[in-house]
């Protein structure tokens with residue numbers, strides 16, 4: 069098998085195909101801390117793409133309550149268990165070496181096996197095929213928190229104190245990660261799955277698919293889904309007409325996808341980042357996604373150890389147990405939470421840009437404002453400035469302008485009751 | 488992949504290549520000849536119990552698991568098939584039978600895989616790689632699918648597999664009762680993208696249980712266009728056994744089709760999938776090449792230049808055709824000798 073460089077793992081890894089990279093990559097940051105679990109994203113994707121016969125159990129976007137929820141049920145527990153068994157059989161440990169970090173290995177070096185490295189002769193990547201029973205009840209365990217062991221009611225009076233709640237859950241928003249090294253594409257014996265050179269979006273060619281369900285079996289995130297009426301598999305298409313700027317609303321510039329653009333919790337930011345020939349992200353310090361992912365490292369990939377180099381990044385929930393989060397987002401969790409809890413002046417401004425426009429933001433500028441708050445966060449002094457952040461679209465036109473402090477408008481007395 | 492498995496894979500590949508090059512049979516089926524017996528009148532294309540089949544000599548063909556490329560499954564279920572063939576000068580019919588405890592003829596649920604069988608013919612001179620051919624050595628495959636067979640009677644659909652399902656409506660489907668909406672009820676096939684892109688799997692109606700495809704190596708399987716789909720099938724499962732008839736006109740002018748003529752020898756290979764075992768694509772049981780002899784007298788010799796590529800016969804094909812014929816001749820002579828001797832024995 070050829071070797072490819074996976075920067076999320078800080079090393080080369082075995083992959084079915086030679087290393088090749090798109091010019092741009094579809095990516096997003098999800099701020100888990102802000103999600104209200106409303107499922108507007110989920111319903112919007114369904115109302116756009118998957119309302120037809122055979123797609124009943126197909127939720128290209130879903131939001132599950134961790135730690136118990138999962139669509140399909142227990143998908144991550146099952147694949148983690150398989151990976152663990154493979155490590156035990158090989159006498160290896162799935163450990164990270166965090167002593168060495170740098171540009172090419174921001175989270176350190178993963179010394180364990182990825183799903184392509186742990187594959188059996190039957191597969192290109194370690195996986196399993198969930199039966200229909202596991203695709204049902206997509207939001208099973210919704211809002212189910214862990215129990216507190218110290219009290220027979222499962223409630224702790226100090227339960228909600230940080231840094232770790234005694235009883236906790238959080239929402240995990242999921243869609244296809246449009247991976248750099250897609251396991252779905254590796255798995256397909258017919259090369260019916262491809263990654264577009266212009267934006268890195270991963271698609272299933274519906275003319276070539278023969279319903280083998282190898283992708284359903286080997287995508288570790290379980291984001292290709294089988295459709296019984298057409299006997300083929302389908303997946304999230306990253307709303308590509310919007311990303312291409314072909315949607316009538318888009319004004320000819322790339323637009324965020326449907327699930328991103330509708331989010332009332334303002335947790336999602338979607339964009340395209342420039343990829344250098346060697347697969348690294350071309351330096352773009354004023355790109356909001358580049359800033360959050362590469363400069364601040366406040367947003368992290370989901371289960372990077374799977375090895376597909378996923379392109380949806382998460383700001384981890386600051387109240388959940390760190391060991392659980394490290395398993396889910398890798399060793400960068402502690403630093404990411406620290407940076408989110410006490411954001412830098414620039415990051416605080418960038419965080420305001422979420423959900424201010426349907427157009428993808430390619431660049432931001434910050435106009436400095438006055439110091440408005442001095443306080444302490446985790447025993448450290450922290451200042452807040454009322455800066456203004458301005459977002460620009462693909463044609464460098466201004467599309468968003470926000471101040472850190474939300475402007476307040478007071479109604480005049482005579483209109484107090486008017487609606 | 489670690490070095491060891493890389494090494495073992497390359498060893499397997501090298502071994503397979505060597506075996507193919509030296510034509511060493513993996514499953515011991517080389518040397519077998521399937522004779523398509525010439526009969527007059529209509530062929531029993533949809534009659535498995537017709538006495539006409541008795542005129543064809545059955546051969547048992549050993550199968551083994553595909554073990555050259557991933558995905559493979561080394562414990563496939565079907566170890567052999569029985570094959571018979573008939574022709575009547577215009578049509579060819581091949582009857583394939585194999586044991587299978589379960590009938591898997593639906594592809595609706597995510598965990599459902601179909602039972603299937605395929606017969607394969609080289610499209611070029613000689614014998615390309617027995618597993619789906621190779622680059623520059625295309626093969627024509629007739630792929631029978633149990634679910635397509637079932638679809639002909641009544642298309643498998645969500646509501647047939649989930650009889651208690653409920654839905655308010657499926658937008659853009661014209662079905663009066665939304666539950667029974669079939670692909671044909673969608674005026675705009677964009678809501679069934681596989682159908683819109685011409686994928687036969689999603690076809691609103693099934694005209695045959697056999698898909699006519701070509702391949703030139705792993706991963707290259709491609710369905711012929713709808714106009715080129717000219718193979719018929721008929722399969723029935725009963726008492727732990729599938730019996731499937733493949734049929735087509737002997738001759739075909741399509742470049743993607745194998746073409747046959749009486750009195751000539753070709754090659755054929757078989758493959759079977761057991762859906763209950765999750766077998767699909769490369770996870771299958773396959774045979775080596777078997778000689779296929781079309782009984783009868785060859786049409787008046789055509790000038791060499793007019794000979795189509797599929798009609799050329801490999802040296803080995805001739806050998807395998809000649810050897811059994813010679814053996815048969817010897818046997819007949821022997822029997823005649825014995826009969827002669829017996830006739831000379833004194834009567835009681």
Ligand code: SF4
Nearest residue numbers: 244245247251252287
């Ligand atoms: S998340 Fe799964 S379906 Fe999406 S690109 Fe990655 S491997 Fe493929």
Ligand code: SF4
Nearest residue numbers: 113304306307325327
């Ligand atoms: S990007 Fe588009 S297709 Fe993909 S989950 Fe979101 S709404 Fe659905």
Ligand code: SF4
Nearest residue numbers: 103106107109331333
């Ligand atoms: S729409 Fe936004 S807030 Fe609502 S569930 Fe989806 S990601 Fe969370």
